[in-house]
Amino acid sequence: MKRDVVILCQYFYPEYVSSATLPTELAIGLLDKGLEVSVVAGFPKEYIDGNRKDILLKENFKGVDIRRVKYTNQNNKTKLGRLLNFFTLFVSMLSKVNYLRKFNSIIVYSNPPILPIIPYYLKKLFKTRLIFVVFDIYPDSALKLNAIKPNGSIHKVMKFINNRVYKNADKIVLLGNEMKEYVITNKIASKEVNLHVIPNWYSNETLLVTDEVMNDEFLMIRKEYRFIVLYSGNMGSFQDMETILRGILHYKDQKEVFFIFCGHGNKLPDVKEFIQENHITNAKAYDFLVGTEYADVLKISDICLVSLEKGVEGLGVPSKTYGYFAAGKPTIAIMKSTTDIAKSILLAECGSNIMQGDVEGFIHAVDYYRNNPDIREKHSINARELYREQYNKAKNIDKYYEIIIK
Numbered sequence: 001m002k003r004d005v006v007i008l009c010q011y012f013y014p015e016y017v018s019s020a021t022l023p024t025e026l027a028i029g030l031l032d033k034g035l036e037v038s039v040v041a042g043f044p045k046e047y048i049d050g051n052r053k054d055i056l057l058k059e060n061f062k063g064v065d066i067r068r069v070k071y072t073n074q075n076n077k078t079k080l081g082r083l084l085n086f087f088t089l090f091v092s093m094l095s096k097v098n099y100l101r102k103f104n105s106i107i108v109y110s111n112p113p114i115l116p117i118i119p120y121y122l123k124k125l126f127k128t129r130l131i132f133v134v135f136d137i138y139p140d141s142a143l144k145l146n147a148i149k150p151n152g153s154i155h156k157v158m159k160f161i162n163n164r165v166y167k168n169a170d171k172i173v174l175l176g177n178e179m180k181e182y183v184i185t186n187k188i189a190s191k192e193v194n195l196h197v198i199p200n201w202y203s204n205e206t207l208l209v210t211d212e213v214m215n216d217e218f219l220m221i222r223k224e225y226r227f228i229v230l231y232s233g234n235m236g237s238f239q240d241m242e243t244i245l246r247g248i249l250h251y252k253d254q255k256e257v258f259f260i261f262c263g264h265g266n267k268l269p270d271v272k273e274f275i276q277e278n279h280i281t282n283a284k285a286y287d288f289l290v291g292t293e294y295a296d297v298l299k300i301s302d303i304c305l306v307s308l309e310k311g312v313e314g315l316g317v318p319s320k321t322y323g324y325f326a327a328g329k330p331t332i333a334i335m336k337s338t339t340d341i342a343k344s345i346l347l348a349e350c351g352s353n354i355m356q357g358d359v360e361g362f363i364h365a366v367d368y369y370r371n372n373p374d375i376r377e378k379h380s381i382n383a384r385e386l387y388r389e390q391y392n393k394a395k396n397i398d399k400y401y402e403i404i405i406k
Contacts, residue, residue, distance in 0.1 A: 004036040005404055006103040008119060010089060010112055012041035012068075013061055015048050016290045018319050019111060019135065021203040026107075027064045029397035035404065038065040038103070040096050042089050045073050047288075069093055077266070079147070083154075086112045093118055105129040105170075105404055113138040113158050116165040123168060131403065132169040137182065138162060141315040145237045162188065171403045173198050175317040176340035182314030196403055199340070201393040202323040207295035215296045222300040225258035225282070227370045230301035230329070232294070233320030236265030240307040240334050240356045245274050247362035252280050257370065259283035260297055263320075298327040302376060303351075303369045306341065307334035310356045317341070325350070325387035330379035332365045334358075344390065350383035 007027055011020035023039070031037045044055055059066045069092035074081035089112065097118070100106060106119040106128055113136075122128040139148060139158035148154045166172065166189045173196050174180045180197055183189045213219050221228065235241055251257045259280075261271050264287065272285045289297060298304075304324040313336050321341050324331045331351035333342045345351035352368065354361035369376045 002104045003038065003102055005030065005105045005107060006038045006040060006100055008040050008093065008100070008106055008108040008115060010042045010109075010115070011047065012039055012044075012066065014052065014055065015044045015046065017047045017288075018200065018203065019109070020044075020047060022200055022319075023107075023109070024061075025201075025203055025393060026397060026400060028062050029393070030401060030404070031063050033397075033401050035401070037063075038067070040067045040069065040093065040100065042092075043068045043070045046076070067096060067099060069096065086114050090114045090118075097122065101126045101128065103128065105131055107131045107133060107400075107404075110134045110136055110138060113142075113161060117161045120161075120164050120168055123170075129171075130165070130169045131171045131173065132165055133173040134179065134183075135175065136316045137179065137188070137314070140182075140186070141238075141312070144312055144315060166190070169194060171196060173400070173403070175199055175319070176314075178314040178339050179317065196399070198396050198399045199317070199391055200319040200322060201391055201396050202326040202387070203393070204291065204295055204323075205326055205393070207292060208298065208327050211299060213296045213299050214292050218293075218296045218300050221258055221260070226256040228258045228260060228301045229303055229305065229366060230260045230262075230297055231305040231307075232261075232289070232297065232323070233263045233306070233318055234265045235261070235263050235267040235271055237267070238309055238312045238316055239265065239267065239318070240309045241267045241271060243334050243354075243357055243359060243362055244305060244307065245271065246359045247366070248280060248283055249278065250359075250363050251282065251366075252278065254282060257282060257366075260301065261285040262287070262289045262294070262297060264288045294323075295327075298323060298329065301327075301329055303366070304329040304331045305334065306331060307356070308336075308339070313339050322387065322391045325383045325391055328380040328384040330369055330376055330383060332362070334362070344386060348382050348386040350379045350386055 007023050009023045013024040027037045027039055057068050071089040071092050072084050074084045076082050101122055108116045108119045119130045123130045139155050142148045172194050177197055180195050248259050275283050306318050306321045331345055333345050333353045335342055337353050342353040346353055352365040
């Protein structure tokens with residue numbers, strides 16, 4: 001008799017990025033709802049406490065059976081390094097085919113893009129249900145970033161995989177309605193009825209229960225500056241950092257305002273360099289923050305920023321926004337007003353929306369919240385309510401459960 005569901009992904013517990021914590025919490029949530037849940041994941045190496053030596057190839061974590069596979073640990077910032085890591089992960093995952101075929105349903109993520117072809121063939125051979133979770137739309141996003149050449153070998157492989165996975169998946173999960181519209185408009189998926197919009201969620205709600213800040217440095221920033229603006233998450237090719245950086249020049253050396261950047265991505269070194277070269281004393285960029293440190297920067301911040309570059313709307317959704325809402329932070333969205341995030345912010349009255357490149361609009365939005373504490377407080381309450389209504393973990397795990405059992 002087949003088991004209920006297995007999750008196939010590159011990152012999982014105990015790695016700390018959202019692409020690991022989201023599958024981990026989904027697995028535990030589905031288990032709590034009565035399903036038998038297993039996971040096949042890559043062996044943790046990239047986003048993990050370097051002191052941990054107790055990670056096993058097989059482990060039971062809170063009732064979830066985990067099978068890990070080893071793969072190369074080349075530099076992910078180089079094309080060759082990424083390809084080697086993807087390929088060796090794929091080959092290692094193939095060794096688990098006999099295990100994977102024992103399940104009724106496989107949940108697989110779009111990252112890395114080569115992975116979904118495994119459950120596609122399992123569906124063809126063994127009638128396994130395929131649930132495809134789209135974090136990024138390949139090869140479109142890779143082409144947009146100039147990461148691959150049009151009609152090159154990698155483009156053709158990605159297209160081959162996507163054509164089969166999108167057209168044969170029993171359920172396709174998309175993070176936003178703009179992603180769904182993109183998939184439909186570009187005829188990527190053949191059956192609209194199989195498309196389900198389920199947003200991600202913030203993973204550490206319990207850390208926001210109190211206002212206590214543990215980190216001494218963040219406590220000092222909060223004590224010294226009256227108004228703090230936070231940008232967190234990915235600072236990569238999909239994010240419009242230029243509008244923000246040009247905007248913070250207006251506040252250079254102001255004694256009341258402080259800007260915090262934290263996260264990762266290929267633009268993070270540019271952000272650090274910009275702050276240093278322009279001698280901006282009231283801004284600081286940190287690397288990726290997790291756990292209580294990230295909760296602390298959320299707590300001390302007055303408003304938060306999220307951005308997308310022009311033309312990438314529909315290819316991905318910046319998930320850090322959900323943490324902003326959970327923490328009750330008014331949010332300035334630098335992106336088209338047609339995105340789910342911008343629509344939600346404006347409809348719920350918990351932030352502002354400006355277009356990419358609108359530096360004056362950015363300054364106006366920051367000053368609006370800086371000079372109107374009553375509105376800031378009202379929008380803070382609205383942000384928490386928006387999170388409870390649309391983006392909380394329990395509600396969205398329920399949506400996954402429903403598409404699995406139907």
